Amino acid sequence: MTAYSIMMPFAPARSHQILPYAALTQWSTAHRLWQGQADISDPNQTFVFAAASGFRVPVGTGVLLMPNRHPATAAQLAQTLAMTTGHPVVAGYGPGAEALQRSLLGRPYRSPLTATREYLTIMRGLLAGERVEYEGEYFSCRFALRPVPSPPVEVGVGVLGPAMARVAGELADVAITWLVPAAHLRDVIVPALREGAEAAGRPVPRLVSIVPVALDTDGRDLPDVVIAGHSGHLRLPHYATMLRRCGIDIDTADPRAAATALIKGGAFLGGGLADVREQLRHHADAGADEIALNLSGVHVRHGETTALRELHMILEEVTA
Template sequence: MVAVLSVLVPFVPHRPEHIVPYAAYVQWSPAHRLWQGQATLVEPFQSFAFAAGAGFRVPVGTGVTLMPLRHPYEAALQARSLAATTGHPVVAGFGPGAQVFQQQLLGAPYRSQLGAVREYVTAVRRMLDGEPAEQDGAYFPMHTGLHPLPTPPVEVGLGVLRPRMAELAGELADVAISWLTSADYLGEVVLPALRAGAAAAGRPAPRLVAMVPMALARPDRDPVRLALASNSGHLRMPHYRDMLRRSGIETDPQDLEAGAKALLAGQAFLYGGVEELAASIRAYWAAGVDEVVVNLTGVHQLHGPQATLAELDLIVRAAA
């Protein structure tokens, strides 16, 4: 596949119309796909459908929605409905979420993170393939499928930070989706694990998508503040901190400013001139990433929507 560049909605929408400028941008620019992460205000499947109803029908992806929020049947139904609504292929990305989130919604974390993900992704993929999900699992026992409906294809994605989940994605998923991961870590750790899992299953390795936080350097900007505005929550989460440690980036939840500086030094948060950012994006492609997603969350938080859209266009056109 030719390497492509896509766009993340850089905020959690309070109203579905808030994402329309980004859908319009994807429709009119070289950007390939519009992505949203999990949201607990306006739900991403519904805001994507709203944008399609407003006339902006573009390829979309969820990267990632959290398994405790929806049963696999509902997940497959929502993803297929979105493909029917947009008229474009959909990447439906899923992940188990943090264990504290599982505790809050389910009463206890999944006993096996990998086991729960295996059952979930297997069930969703089978139903999207038009087959019944027949499994007597520990987490998602199911004996049913979706009614037939012709739609554009839906790819099942899996959020991947560490090698064991990458191996599982290689075995089961169509797309592996990373967040806050450096190009070097993806090329040296994640991709070999993806390929190993795929080889063990006798199938091609899934595509690799990287959600990359970044910002243009400007005289009135503080890169540490931008990195914090984009990723302070991630710097507190054990699974993100473990992934960052494996990639040589040490963080401490008691010292978020030091963690933000480490993100910048380790190239997990990109900061520089437009040509520097374009070169860094190309480094992801060179490392084996198929799709780089421009994440300007920090810019939006600190400088607002107009600055974000203008900056997005500069970066996309320079890199594309």
Template structure:
């Protein structure tokens, strides 16, 4: 059965800004509250603060960036979050873009897939209580974490293209996607995940898709919301390549034209509530296990109240 979750539509500057979204998850049928990597309030600390304020909800990290912390620190932070909230955690990791890698490490990963494999192997071993003995090309660890009984922790990978999808199928609990049309997930990502699962002799992991969405209203310009939530992605080579493979060619287009093409190609779900439900149903039929509603475009252009209003309307219709 497909679950529906909520992405924080902005980067909190104060932890109390998370509370109404945690409350929305607690008081509706939404499964968990997600946040991507933030350079303001760190998601681990923000979610822990919300729990301290009384809003203990399942959380998702989609995704935290590997160059920021050693995998031992990552495992420690994830388990601390599960212990603090008393709720399950989906801990998603990703290597980040090449420029981000270079800025923190001096050079990008020669093989992001190798780096991710090493990282997740170490984190999983530590969370499982094992004595980890890994000497990798990028990450090494010779340690064990002390025992603790914590709520369930699922390890995820940020997935965009087939190579990482296969790796997620082989070693992750969850594949987490961003800006990926339903047809691309069905025809490209899921088959690659199944290939990886076969290699790893295991069941295919869950697929969680972060889906940008906005309700149609008379005063709104759809292209503005697409750009406000995804301008950086629309200019990144790996996203341009993914969208092209999905049948949405935005290479060389100005942002407004690219945004309109993304709406036409269903990379951004927009319309009245019936069209929204139809667009979301395509993800469910494609095999997505968790659909994460991303109202960042609405929030960035029309404010958090408008985003919350859309979220309540959409969740009310879905669950």
């Protein structure tokens, strides 16, 4: 059965801003609380603050960016987070956009796939309690984490296309998608995950689909909600490329046309409760083991109270 989770709809500028969403995760049918990369605050620390405030819930990072930290640091932070929350953690990472790689590293990864393989290999080894002796093109490690009693950490990777999905199949515990329509999951991502897993002789990773969604209430302008929450991602070349491969033509010069295309193409879900439930079912049928509800556009345009209320309504609808 597909689990339903909550995606933090904004990057908290103050740690206490996560608490209403952590509370909703703890008190509702939500499976996990997710947070992505943030320029303002680090999700690991924000999750620790929530746990220290009394909201010890399963959490996941979807996804943090590899150029920001060494994989040994990433593994240690994830292990610490699992100890603090008392729940399993999904530590999701990805190479990020080429512009970010150049900004932080001086030049982009020659091969993002190779860099990701190295990153996941080091993280998995350390979290398995091994002493890792690894010399890679981008990452090297001669280190071991001290073994401590802790809930497990699942190593995740952000996936948009078949090549990275095969890498996830080979090495990751969890594949994490963002803005990916259900048909692309079914026809491209899931087969590539299976291909990578079969080549490595290991189980197929769990698939987590982070899905942008909004209820189409009276007077709400859905394209405006899309622009409010996702205009940044629509400007990134790797997202535009993925969407075009899905048949969704994104015109970055016309944000409203791009937002409308996103809705029509099924990358952004909107409608009444029954409509949203049906659209989410398509993601489950396509192979998503977990769906994280992302109401970032609602939060930006209509505020926290509305976003929390709609999250609760959708969770009640899909888990009834």
